[in-house]
Amino acid sequence: MLKRRHSDSEVVAITVDGVAVEARAGESVAAAVLVSSSEATRTTPVSESPRAPYCMMGVCFECLMEIDGVANRQACMVQVAPGMRIQRQLGARDLRGAE
Amino acid sequence: MTVPFDIAIIGAGPAGMAAAHEANSLGLSAVVIDEQNAPGGQIYRNVQRVIAERPEDIRILGTEYACGNGLADGMQSSGIKHLAGHMVWQIERDGTVWCSDGNKAKRIQARTVVLATGAMERPMPVPGWTLPGVMTAGAVQILMKSAAMIPDGPVVLAGSGPLLLLVADQLIQSGARLAAIAETTSFSHYLAALPKLPKALSAMEYLKKGLQMRRRIKASGVPIISGISGLRINGGAKATGITFKAGGRTHTIAAETVLLHQGVVPNTQASRQLRLDHGWHDTQHYWYPKTDVFGATSEEKVFIAGDGAGIFGAMAAEVSGRLSVLQIASHLGVIDVAERDRKAKPLFSEKHHHDAIRPLLDALFPPPAEILNPRDDATIICRCEEVTAGDIRKAASLGAPGPNQLKAFLRAGMGPCQGRMCGLAVTEILAAALGKSPVDIGAYRIRPPLKPLSLAELADMDTDPGTVTSSSL
Amino acid sequence: MPISTAHKNYDVAVIGGGMIGPALAIGLAERGMKVCILDEGDDVLRVARGNFGLVWFQGKGFGMPRYVEWSRRSAKLYPSFAAELKENTGVDIGHANPGGLELLLGDEELAHRRHFIGQIYQQGGGNEYEVEFLDRKQTESMLPGIRLGDEVVGASYSPIDGHVNPLFLLRAMHTRFQQLGGTYLPHHRVSGVVKNGQAYDLQTAAGTVSAPKVVIAAGHGLRELGPPLGLNIPIRPQRGHILVTERTQQILPMPMSAFRQTREGSIMLGVSAEEAGYNDMVDTATIAKIAQRAGRIIPALRNLNIVRTWAALRVLTPDKCPVYQESQSHPGIYAVASHSGVTLAAVNAKVASGWIADDPAPEEFEAFSSERFNAQKTA
Ligand SMILES: Cc1cc2nc3c(=O)[nH]c(=O)nc-3n(C[C@H](O)[C@H](O)[C@H](O)COP(=O)(O)OP(=O)(O)OC[C@H]3O[C@@H](n4cnc5c(N)ncnc54)[C@H](O)[C@@H]3O)c2cc1C
């Protein structure tokens, strides 16, 4: 749903649901994901309704995503870093098999 | 011996940065803690990087935005410690502040605390506001500032407040495609605002700027529809546009991105967690922690500066940051009362000047009743737990005396946002349903952590006093 | 003093809308009495909102065999109590009775627990006491898919234990009470009770309410209300902290006194006990300790986010056992004070209410009298 007005800044390679995505240095994870697709970034644990970032400033918690294996992080508050693995969260997280 | 900081400043926006400057110039030791990676707060977000890497964008983001650069640079070159990327999750009344860098929880000891945690946009519960594709106007402004991003595809903006037209204007200049702007403000609000004019010296200037902006937007071909009501967002898996009533007919506007805005309100999570005394703003319908002219609160060691104590804007926030540090310095015996007053005098008159515009803005942009107390029972109020306006009214009829019992009955306010999104609406809906004033209804109790914290961090932290102090940083 | 809006002719006025008041009030209303509940406002000490949600049997009743039986009786009444609430109000209180575990870290905790449970068993004079000890392997087999921390040596287990969603229980009881014709009066904090002919006047800032019978189920409020009415019941606040995680898939098949997973998926972690007077502010070091212990018992919990914590003040009698007492100087005024109001909700609704309605007092009630504290003092 978003596009970049400049694309000359440094490329940061990340993956979103296993798919390679080119982000730019300084972007938040939420911003990078919204450029790559306009789909929901999570579904709720209550009714699995689709959600996406709403406030981009850390207050609504709609941007919760799994980042580098850690679930429920605020994607609008985390900057992209090379090699970062980002995962959409569908419903409630599962602890089974976690250490 | 561990030496506590004189001041822990929470928030590195205009209020926090100005407080840091003042502390530095008075020789007080201070630490500034902010969850963002760079100083600036909401208004000056990412300003240093924009100026360094894409200065041409200042034309769009505004010269006022560029002003933040001086504050940010100044803070960084001073001796003030800045813990960037640190989320504060617990503040104690004695000056102990707990924060986390995302991996490790830390304890910071200070003699006093200045909360400069600012404002947030008023959540705007309308049918469909949880759909992907719906954001706040401020969210898109953050994207423009922090990542030079704009919506791809048609955009519609809805609501009211100074920020709505500003963001529209910035989007047009950035090349975004605007389908329309739908304002809940109507001509009657302009009429209501007129009597407030003489009090505000800067008001004429402000109105002139506003009119210029409207003209520019209209000249670019984007329709502005005023006095709208019955706003709802259309779409199934994502937003496809909005429908509303205006001028006696129903309008539907297609868009891929819907931007909502209804003014800003103090973010009271921290002040509530400290159980400070709060008041209710009757025209703007928000809670604010009660402060005196220096930002002192009902807790001796806790001060509040900036929009967190009431919405007065960035310039006033800077001044209030300085004022609270002056008072702290006099409490700590660093300056005497005479010097405090000498230094405070020009600041008070500056603050007075900035505050003069508020009555006009308050009258111009009153939050509409249908946002405060949505009539449609199916409207989601608590986004996290998916509690509707109808659920809340039903609980009220059961005798829930206020938000805390309601939380117990419905889980509203128990999700990850901890009531930030639903708190104001829950108070308003209960007040309307029970025929009471918001003050009699009250607000959610807020407890730590201010934001979710991993169990591992909590378990592994060093609870010893004085873990991070002025000497150990 | 104005008469509170058209509320007259009650048979019973119950002071307190927490866990105990509504349970008794439902029972009284079911017996055909006209009942009102007078309650405080919103931002108050209401343990009913701050508790853990266990319907717990094991370990209860040390020093008082009657309390062991009373807890068992309530746990057994729970399935039908929950079903009745659901049928009538549509609110599912999430009651489940899968048995409960108390997980033990290290041999010292195990020995201590064995000794404690053994004492309760013995005081029952050889009667059946449904608590057994499991070793680590047996404990693991009860918790499939969960890796226990290395220090876990075993657990005590009781098939009687279970849990509910205490908040939905509160809502269901309030709904049921009103369905039965009861009147709920929030913002009616009672400042005093005075005799007025055949009845008692309950004074509140919102007006006076009268009834021939009065039940004080006011939690900590009993400390002020009781003494002028001849009810000198020594209760004290004891602070307990609870932590709540974000929602996850169901992983805990049964409650374990320190943790339980709610039907919604969040995991509750508890529970500390501190003497802190009436201070219910959260203490950072205490929540850190709870988190540490949780991580030692089930390491996977360390991955979860804590979204909320709170502290609530238990209502404790000196022997931690309940008090059900009618005033001798003011007949018709009853006081009920106890911890474990969730566990006892079913028996309060079904049995204890009869004591107030003039059924003969259940035989337990001699043991539950507050006279026991006077006796201890003089002895
Ligand atoms: C989305 C948005 C857009 C806006 N756009 C404009 C605009 O274009 N023009 C305009 O004039 N005004 C705008 N405003 C209003 C303007 O931002 C405020 O008037 C001004 O920022 C107030 O300054 P402050 O220092 O009080 O707060 P802020 O600038 O908000 O600074 C508060 C800081 O505290 C930090 N913080 C908060 N909680 C924690 C915590 N628990 N731990 C660590 N750090 C924390 C935040 O990250 C932030 O950096 C906007 C407001 C919002 C919310």
Ligand code: FES
């Ligand atoms: S988008 Fe609102 S918290 Fe991240």
